[in-house]
Amino acid sequence: MPWTVLLFAASMFVAYANGANDNFKGVATLFGSGTTTYRKALWLATGATLTGSVAAAFVATTLIQTFGGRGLIPAALAGSKPFLVAVILGAAFTVALATKIGAPISTTHSLTGAMIGTGLVAVGFDLGFSTLWTNFLKPLMVSPLLAVGLALLAYPLFRLAANWTGITKEACLCVGEEFVPVAVATTAEGRHLPIGTTPLRVVLDEAEGCRRRYTGTMMGVSAQTVLDGVHYLSAGAVSFARGLNDTPKIVALGVAAGSVDLTWGASLVALFMALGGLLHARSVAETVSTRITAMDADQGVIANLVTSFLVIFASRWGLPVSTTHVSCGALFGIGASNGKAQWGVVRNIVLAWVITLPVAALVAAGIYVLLQRVA
Template sequence: MILIILFLAACFLAYSNGANDNFKGVATLFGSSTTNYKKAIAWATITTFAGSIAAIFLASTLVKNFSGKGLVPDTLIQSPEFAISIALGAAITVFMATKIGMPISTTHSLVGALFGSGVVAVGTAFNFAKLGNTFLMPLIVSPLMAAVISLLAYLLFKKLRSLLGVAKETCICVGQEKKAILKAGNHKEFLTAEMESSQTLNLMKQEECIEKYEGNFIGINAQKMLDFAHYISAGIVSFARGLNDTPKIVGLLIVINTLDIKWGMIAVALAMAIGGLLNAKKVGEMMSKKITPMNSGQGFTANLVTGLLVTTASVHGLPVSTTHVSVGSIFGIGTVTKKADLKVIRNILLSWLLTLPIAAICSATIYWLLLHFK
């Protein structure tokens, strides 16, 4: 029974992870109006699932790291109660953040949960040095790196676009406008309405304006090529997220010796996909619309930087947060365009600061209850 509870707890964590994280890879597709929400979440689901399956072959180091190996004694790692408390502590934290639309890090939640249960279980025997070097440093450094690299990459691409003669189109609305004209009828007590049309030429509001690129590159329309590249970069980010996050959750299942890790990864991948399809919209709108307005070129740049950083980290076993990297990349774009909403960024940063202690408290409480009431 305790092993079944552990499996369900891991699936709940995967569901919460999908709800909070799945849309992050395609946020710029939706934010730049390159596609609508339904198409964006469908693309995210397919590519995230592909990354989860790839993790079976490429991410064994992360599975070991997030089992708690090296942080606590090996005997504790084999305890189902310890793994359940980590899974539920992290899942509750991520699920609450999803409900209020805050994009937090599942990685950060897992680290907090490992810390909370680990300290309750072994006290000062907990390996605080490894916690800092292996987990916390990548989480702190990665968003800063992403912001700087995306800023520099956007400036580079902007210069390259200018050299290739690809220019932004002016956004105007041309068409006919119909107005109802009220006129007195034959009887004074009645009024009649007639429709009168006229040609109009209006400048769009900034928030309604969709910037397009005109010109050709190697004989292909620049906007079509950019949209294609944007889709590919969004797919890379989602693939990298599945590759990076799936083994972190599966690491909690290694105490179930009767369950093959491959089947564990498939179960986690399915739960993540369902969570994203059912509960991703609030976080998706926060990432897409509220950090900074962006066009397709800026969105492509942010996704490219995020995908490269997260994929590199996954292959080398570094537990970076896709959330932190993605938000950092989008904020880097907003910094260079001077359109970033600093109030939104401040709220997101506050949620990041609270993630670790909340996960630690939830996990520690659950572990204490499991030990005393089993």
């Protein structure tokens, strides 16, 4: 069996699935706050993620070692191509299924679950469980809680600073046609005619109906212009951080098997992540942008700054945090702070996170058993 070809194909599959599920999360606040359109946000995410993926080949070597299975599984097994193919395919199928139903889950979590499931089948309980907790599970569990806490703390501080400098939000007047139920009459010819008119109405709105803007200036520049600029930069930073954090995790298993060159592997993973995002990001994009919480641009900026800080810090120190968990955690915090969180959606997302690891473990274990029989 051409294991090298199969390993390469599996790696590109998980990269594509990762892009479809994860690429838009960095720019979700731009779209969700009405700052830009879906298509423009998607292209920004793609470009920034590609840049982060290229940078990962040079600065994220610790993550590559971590996801090569060091300390978690025996060294001989870490280089076994059937084992690696099963792990990658188990994670890929799990992420692809979640993307199909619009659930934002973690590729990091899926890869971890797949390694555990396949490892248990291959070597029983001869796994590095202390390494599993310290290097994998603890960062995955703690990071969303940190994101929630930082977002809850940062947004009120931001509002205090804005009020202190005289920069305030303004309400908006929305002018347009509004649906109004009318009576209907039937003519002798059988045609239906409305009775009454639907005039233009002026509506005072401070929520999702129209975009709220900031008044005031900062060093002679409109406060809203500055905020929008920071919003775009912070969204780009999150997408860059995602590429920096996720690419080495996918490349690592191929590098461990000696089948993939690090630089070329990172480049190809970046390409397939971009394709996955461009072609299949919409369902997850709608969930993370509009269903978790309503938000204004300033709230989106805070969520992005919290996410990019935590993910870049984790990448530097080789901690396998999930960009999904961190970005969604920041949005949970913003929703709790502004009182607009959709807690039913939040509950469903957290439930999806809980079952990600066992589902990936079962799928990967099943694939490994099948590969052992046909090899």
